[in-house]
Amino acid sequence: MGRRAKNKQAPPEPLDKKEYSSPKKLGKRKADNADLDDKPRPAKKSKDSASAKSKSKPKPKTSKTGARVKFTEDGASSDGWEDVQDEGVIGDLDSLVGGDSDDDMLRGPAQEFDFGSDAEEDEPAPAPLLRGRKSKQSGAPPNAVPTGADDSSESESDEEDERITMANMAARSRALDEQAAADAELDLADVQGAAAGEDEDDDVDMEGDEDANGDIDAEPFRLPTAAEREEEKISMPDVHLVQRRMRECVRILGKFKRLAEPGRSRSEYLDQLVLDICSYYGYNEFLAEKLFHLFPVPEAIEFFEANEVPRPVTIRTNTLRTRRRDLAQALVNRGVNLEPIGKWTNVGLQVFESSVPIGATPEYLAGHYMLQAASSFLPVIALAPQPNERVLDMASAPGGKTTHIAAMLQNTGVVFANDANKARTKSLTANVHRLGCKNVVVCSYDGREFPKVMGGFDRVLLDAPCSGTGVISKDASVKINKSERDFTLLSHLQKQLILCAIDSVSPESKTGGFIVYSTCSVTIDENEAVVDYALRKRPNVKLVATGLEFGREGFTSFRGKTFSPSLSLTRRFYPHVHNMDGFYVAKFKVEKRAKTKKADEEEAVTVEIVAEDGTVENKVQEDVGFDSDEDRPYLQEAKRRQMKAKGLRPPPRTKAPAASATVKASA
Numbered sequence: 001m002g003r004r005a006k007n008k009q010a011p012p013e014p015l016d017k018k019e020y021s022s023p024k025k026l027g028k029r030k031a032d033n034a035d036l037d038d039k040p041r042p043a044k045k046s047k048d049s050a051s052a053k054s055k056s057k058p059k060p061k062t063s064k065t066g067a068r069v070k071f072t073e074d075g076a077s078s079d080g081w082e083d084v085q086d087e088g089v090i091g092d093l094d095s096l097v098g099g100d101s102d103d104d105m106l107r108g109p110a111q112e113f114d115f116g117s118d119a120e121e122d123e124p125a126p127a128p129l130l131r132g133r134k135s136k137q138s139g140a141p142p143n144a145v146p147t148g149a150d151d152s153s154e155s156e157s158d159e160e161d162e163r164i165t166m167a168n169m170a171a172r173s174r175a176l177d178e179q180a181a182a183d184a185e186l187d188l189a190d191v192q193g194a195a196a197g198e199d200e201d202d203d204v205d206m207e208g209d210e211d212a213n214g215d216i217d218a219e220p221f222r223l224p225t226a227a228e229r230e231e232e233k234i235s236m237p238d239v240h241l242v243q244r245r246m247r248e249c250v251r252i253l254g255k256f257k258r259l260a261e262p263g264r265s266r267s268e269y270l271d272q273l274v275l276d277i278c279s280y281y282g283y284n285e286f287l288a289e290k291l292f293h294l295f296p297v298p299e300a301i302e303f304f305e306a307n308e309v310p311r312p313v314t315i316r317t318n319t320l321r322t323r324r325r326d327l328a329q330a331l332v333n334r335g336v337n338l339e340p341i342g343k344w345t346n347v348g349l350q351v352f353e354s355s356v357p358i359g360a361t362p363e364y365l366a367g368h369y370m371l372q373a374a375s376s377f378l379p380v381i382a383l384a385p386q387p388n389e390r391v392l393d394m395a396s397a398p399g400g401k402t403t404h405i406a407a408m409l410q411n412t413g414v415v416f417a418n419d420a421n422k423a424r425t426k427s428l429t430a431n432v433h434r435l436g437c438k439n440v441v442v443c444s445y446d447g448r449e450f451p452k453v454m455g456g457f458d459r460v461l462l463d464a465p466c467s468g469t470g471v472i473s474k475d476a477s478v479k480i481n482k483s484e485r486d487f488t489l490l491s492h493l494q495k496q497l498i499l500c501a502i503d504s505v506s507p508e509s510k511t512g513g514f515i516v517y518s519t520c521s522v523t524i525d526e527n528e529a530v531v532d533y534a535l536r537k538r539p540n541v542k543l544v545a546t547g548l549e550f551g552r553e554g555f556t557s558f559r560g561k562t563f564s565p566s567l568s569l570t571r572r573f574y575p576h577v578h579n580m581d582g583f584y585v586a587k588f589k590v591e592k593r594a595k596t597k598k599a600d601e602e603e604a605v606t607v608e609i610v611a612e613d614g615t616v617e618n619k620v621q622e623d624v625g626f627d628s629d630e631d632r633p634y635l636q637e638a639k640r641r642q643m644k645a646k647g648l649r650p651p652p653r654t655k656a657p658a659a660s661a662t663v664k665a666s667a
């Protein structure tokens, strides 16, 4: 991120891919961070995420963009917060517990393997006590509210000292934006310089040939022989050696012709680097390789490094109960240090420090907010539900996104919150109640049973069960417990689910007709490959812009596979780029289907339903549309209740609705 501060949640602009195309950037970053250099660091192989986190070194604040809007206890707060309408865009939850909730291990009845999740919040809520907890990525210093002591810029320090008032807020905010824009330009110049090969010598010899102790190497670097490799497999590899080798491999791969040992191939360096990533960061080889290939070499190291660092703690204001500004003030009064996440959300707050457990404040218990990863806001922002719509959240537990949708609907319309795992619907229901969502119906079906169960939705969110490769910083077990078979099974399930999600949307919807597909994984198999499959199988859908302001474009080709060019409309989010969990978001618009017999036959989906006893049944999924007549009594009943609540006399019942065994009203 060059000179830019990393202590704010997610930059407003996506970073250019070029930024990672040169080893220069890595060199500078590594020199700054001392991540792979001379600090002894134990091999991470056997570490769990907690210990990984505790070892992470906070990065000193350097920032301009990090200058914060400060909430003071006497109520002086940002106007910038007030001029955005909280009811517009909201997000969903997430746990601060870093992957220790059962959300990370999603064992729905339909699967025989573990699904990662975006580690959303469950009930009972985690009660993290934050004190100066700063991720290296977020980089905020222990004294989270700027005091002016930051010596990076005198004028900036002065500015920080100045008391924030309603009067100076707008000007301050503008100044910060200008500063951020100037920083971005500097970064761009850096990136362009790097890409153009400026300062080549500097660049390549970023850390010279220094060894782990900072001494100039006597011996030039050479790859280990086969015998040395074998020996290393048996004995615990020396961490300094591994660090140096990784650094050298990155450096040599960046200038292969000039720096490689004669007779050694590129793939030998790549293989060694992947092996070292496995031993240094503790991944199985299959996953390390899969993730490694997603990025240019230096950037891959950035990604693995970022997975060692917790993401910023963020909360989503529940606009059904409060306004962000009021919530912020209430939490500030309790000793919580926070600021708005970024311009892209008007309900998110980043918590820097707290003297109270953020998951157990009276405001939390009263449902004024959800603990939720910033990345989890994204699919719901993309879905953009409109008041009075019928929305299906197909895989919804524990309800971070459901409650976000409910709030965006302003408690109108209806959200069917479904999850195949009945046990998980308990926490979903608890969250729905806590947040005061009155428009949510909780149900527990295998998502592949839709639209047979119910269809005709204005919008569907499929936040699919996934491997969780985007949330490794929360759940380090993903590093070792995901095999090739898991990815095959997962992408198969995701493909089945996405077709059912598409078929559950009404192309006739006056206000909607959209599906959002999201995962907290960064692999191609679970994202672009699934979306591309859906485009091929359902000619009546097309990808549309997500409406998200940042994020990298989805891949349109990858290692010999070619996807529809429209995949560039989808968005990828990465921990090392956006300082949020790895995430993927795609948005489809459903058009009317041209009905032909042939198309029907081709489109018939065979669904493998795995019962709770483990038996597998193959069913041809029927396309069952939403039957408005069948739903009419339910709608009438709801209207009667609404009228009663308002003190009005409801009309007499025309027909009593039959209760469903599996669908229960949540509110």
Ligand SMILES: C[S@@+](CC[C@H](N)C(=O)[O-])C[C@H]1O[C@@H](n2cnc3c(N)ncnc32)[C@H](O)[C@@H]1O
Binding pocket: 092, 093, 106, 107, 108, 110, 111, 115, 116, 117, 118, 120, 121, 376, 394, 395, 396, 397, 398, 399, 400, 401, 402, 418, 419, 420, 421, 424, 445, 446, 447, 448, 463, 464, 465, 466
């Ligand atoms: C990524 S999590 C969902 C997180 C949720 N959207 C939120 O924001 O809180 C994926 C969910 O899919 C559920 N799931 C797994 N297989 C399913 C299936 N076949 N049908 C419906 N849900 C399924 C899991 O139980 C899990 O709760």
